[in-house]
Amino acid sequence: MSATETENIKPTGELALQTLAMPKDTNANGDIFGGWLVSQMDLAAGIASKKVTRGRSATVAIKGINFLSPVKVGATVSCFTTVVCIGRTSVQIQVDVWTSIFDIDDRSKKVADGLFVFVAIDDNGKPRKIPQQAAE
Template sequence: MPETMVRLPDRQPILRVMPMPADVNPQGDVFGGWIMAQVDVAGAIPAMQRARGRVTTVAVNSFLFKQPVSVGDVVSFFAEVVDTGRTSIKVRVEVYAERHPAQPIIVKVTEAVLSYVAINQHGEKRELPNDQ
């Protein structure tokens, strides 16, 4: 896949991380499962803020890998709530990699939509606060 240079969104990322050698497959690319786990963490942050408490992941509505991620890339995760229900929160996560520090380029590597449900201390569904 050819790399298409893009700009980072004009807001702070929810999460930034650099994958390490232990995170790669035999071909040298970062495991998709590692990226999926980081996307879930990034998506949970605005979901927890909206729920004002615990949430649990209930669905990965869509997940698209656009470009591989490599060791040394600085990976930025941008997440925002796109919809809410009575107990549920849908979050879109966009992932960008900053590559080649000598001649930096930024590429969009992943995009996903996940659904979370607000839960109480017993792990049972609870309604979202309605003051937001």
């Protein structure tokens, strides 16, 4: 989906994380560095993962990240998560990132999305079964 196509739709999923894009996170173009955005997405997915795995979990894969529009300094960055699939030890979480520049107007724009896979781990860092109630 292109950035233009997202302009009239609203975010879906749960607001897992919200932050502000700061000047220290810019790339050579003066826009926000993609790695910073991925880091926020990973944190948001980690929060969503905790609710499902009820304990420690770790990112095992990040699939198909799309950067749809540059993120500007001063933008409010909101990460929305949707649990797509719960397996025996893993959970797949869709993360959609939307930005708003409230100094200008209240409209939001989807700027990135991606699929994050987390694995529930035990105290030894080995995969553990996700509790049954989370999978229901």
